[in-house]
Amino acid sequence: MAASCSLVCCGEERESDKAVVVRFSNGCVNNADSLDFSMYRNADGNKPKKRNRQILVAESDRLCYVGQNFGGTSLKCNSLCKYYVGVLNRQTMQMEVHSAQLFNMQPMIPGEMAENAKPQDTNSYRDKVDSLIEAFGTNKQKRALASRRLNQVGSDALHQAVAKAASSVIDSKGLEALQQEVAETESQAALSSHLPPCNADADKRENVYPFDELLSPEEFAALEQAGSKMAAHTPEELQKMKDEGRNQCIIKHLENLATVGEARDKTSRCAFYLSMLLKLARQKNVTRKFGQEEDCPHIIQNKLLRTFTVGTFNNGRVQNMVSTSMRAKLAAYSLALLLHMGYMTADLTLLHRDLGITETRMIEVAKSMGLTLSKPVRAKSDEAGLHDDHRQASVVLPLVKYDQFLERRKRKKMH
Structure with a gap:
C-alpha cells in the first residue's frame, strides 16, 4: 500500500x-x-x-x-x-x-x-524583401525590382519639381491670392454644372438656350389651361399683385401681353411656369402637394421636383429639399425662360428680387451664361428718379467670356 x-x-x-x-x-x-x-x-x-x-x-x-x-x-x-x-x-x-x-x-x-547589437532595426518589411530579392531572387523578380526603383526615383523627382514650382508661384502671387482664385474657380465650376443646356455656336440668339430644353413640347402643351388663367388677369388684379410685391418680372410681361396670337399664348404659359420656379426658389422643404393650389399640371410637378430638388432622409422618410446649388439652378433656368419671354433680354433686377437672392449672385449666374450686361445711364433731369435704371441681361452673339469673377468685393471685417 x-x-x-x-x-x-x-x-x-x-x-x-x-x-x-x-x-x-x-x-x-x-x-x-x-x-x-x-x-x-x-x-x-x-x-x-x-x-x-x-x-x-x-x-x-x-x-x-x-x-x-x-x-x-x-x-x-x-x-x-x-x-x-x-x-x-x-x-x-x-x-x-x-x-x-x-x-x-x-x-x-x-x-x-x-558587436552586432543595434538599437532598432530601421529597415521596413519592403526593404527586407527587396534585400532578399537582390540576393536570392530570380531574374524576373530582379528586373521588376529595378523597374520599381526607377519609377520611384522618377516619382520623387516629379514631386520635387511640383513642390518647387508651387513654392515659386506662392512666392510670386501670395497665398491669399491663390486661395481666392481656388475659391472662385470652385464656385464657377459648381455654378456651371447647373446651367441650362447651351449651344454657343448657334446662328440665332433664340437657339443659344433652346426653348425645348426648358419646356418640352409635352410640358408646354400641358400648360394650356394654366396659361389661359394667367392671361385672364384683369388690370386691377395685376395692380393688386404689384402692390403686394409678388413676381414683379411676371407682372411686367403680363401687363405688356399681346392681344391675340401665338406670342400671347406662349408668354402666358411661360409666365405660369416661371411663377412655379419663383415659388419653388423660396421653399426649403418641398412636399408632393407643391403646386396643387395653383392647379399645376402633374407633369410639371414631377419636372420641378425631379429637376430642382434633392432627396434627403429625415426620420426614415425621403424629403425633397431646395439646396443652395438648386437655387442657383433655379436662377439660371428662370433667366433663360425670361430671355425667351422678352426677345432675348431680361431684367436682372426684378428677377433677383423675385428669387430672393442677392444681385451679386444674379450677376454671377448671368456671366456664367455668357450674357451681355447693361445698365441705362441715369438721366440728369428732374425726372431721373422715375427713370428705369434696372440692370439688363441680353443674348449677344458671340457669347461673352468673362474672367473668374475678379470683381467680387471682399467681405468687410466685423469690428
Missing part, C-alpha cells in the same frame, strides 16, 4: 524567494546536471520597478543560456498567471507548495551582443 502524503502551504513568498522553472527555446536538455545555474538580482533595491528584476544564467561546456524576467524577451505569462511547484519531503511525506516564476532560456554566444 502506497504511503500517503499531506500538503503544506508555505504562505506568501517574496519575489526573490520564488521557485524557478526554466524552458529552453532551442530544444530539450538531456542532462540537466551538466548545467551550472546562476541567479543575478538587481542591486538597486530602493526602486520598486527594478527591485524584482532577475537574470538566470545556465552554463555548459558548449553553450551559455540566459533568461530574464524583464524586457522584451521575458515571458508575459508571469504577469497573467500564478505558478506553483510542489516539493515532496520523503522523510516526513509532506509536500511543500512554493510559488514559482518561469524563465525562457535562450542560447547566447559570447561577444555577439556587443
Whole structure:
C-alpha cells in the first residue's frame, strides 16, 4: 500500500524567494546536471520597478543560456498567471507548495551582443524583401525590382519639381491670392454644372438656350389651361399683385401681353411656369402637394421636383429639399425662360428680387451664361428718379467670356 502524503502551504513568498522553472527555446536538455545555474538580482533595491528584476544564467561546456524576467524577451505569462511547484519531503511525506516564476532560456554566444547589437532595426518589411530579392531572387523578380526603383526615383523627382514650382508661384502671387482664385474657380465650376443646356455656336440668339430644353413640347402643351388663367388677369388684379410685391418680372410681361396670337399664348404659359420656379426658389422643404393650389399640371410637378430638388432622409422618410446649388439652378433656368419671354433680354433686377437672392449672385449666374450686361445711364433731369435704371441681361452673339469673377468685393471685417 502506497504511503500517503499531506500538503503544506508555505504562505506568501517574496519575489526573490520564488521557485524557478526554466524552458529552453532551442530544444530539450538531456542532462540537466551538466548545467551550472546562476541567479543575478538587481542591486538597486530602493526602486520598486527594478527591485524584482532577475537574470538566470545556465552554463555548459558548449553553450551559455540566459533568461530574464524583464524586457522584451521575458515571458508575459508571469504577469497573467500564478505558478506553483510542489516539493515532496520523503522523510516526513509532506509536500511543500512554493510559488514559482518561469524563465525562457535562450542560447547566447559570447561577444555577439556587443558587436552586432543595434538599437532598432530601421529597415521596413519592403526593404527586407527587396534585400532578399537582390540576393536570392530570380531574374524576373530582379528586373521588376529595378523597374520599381526607377519609377520611384522618377516619382520623387516629379514631386520635387511640383513642390518647387508651387513654392515659386506662392512666392510670386501670395497665398491669399491663390486661395481666392481656388475659391472662385470652385464656385464657377459648381455654378456651371447647373446651367441650362447651351449651344454657343448657334446662328440665332433664340437657339443659344433652346426653348425645348426648358419646356418640352409635352410640358408646354400641358400648360394650356394654366396659361389661359394667367392671361385672364384683369388690370386691377395685376395692380393688386404689384402692390403686394409678388413676381414683379411676371407682372411686367403680363401687363405688356399681346392681344391675340401665338406670342400671347406662349408668354402666358411661360409666365405660369416661371411663377412655379419663383415659388419653388423660396421653399426649403418641398412636399408632393407643391403646386396643387395653383392647379399645376402633374407633369410639371414631377419636372420641378425631379429637376430642382434633392432627396434627403429625415426620420426614415425621403424629403425633397431646395439646396443652395438648386437655387442657383433655379436662377439660371428662370433667366433663360425670361430671355425667351422678352426677345432675348431680361431684367436682372426684378428677377433677383423675385428669387430672393442677392444681385451679386444674379450677376454671377448671368456671366456664367455668357450674357451681355447693361445698365441705362441715369438721366440728369428732374425726372431721373422715375427713370428705369434696372440692370439688363441680353443674348449677344458671340457669347461673352468673362474672367473668374475678379470683381467680387471682399467681405468687410466685423469690428
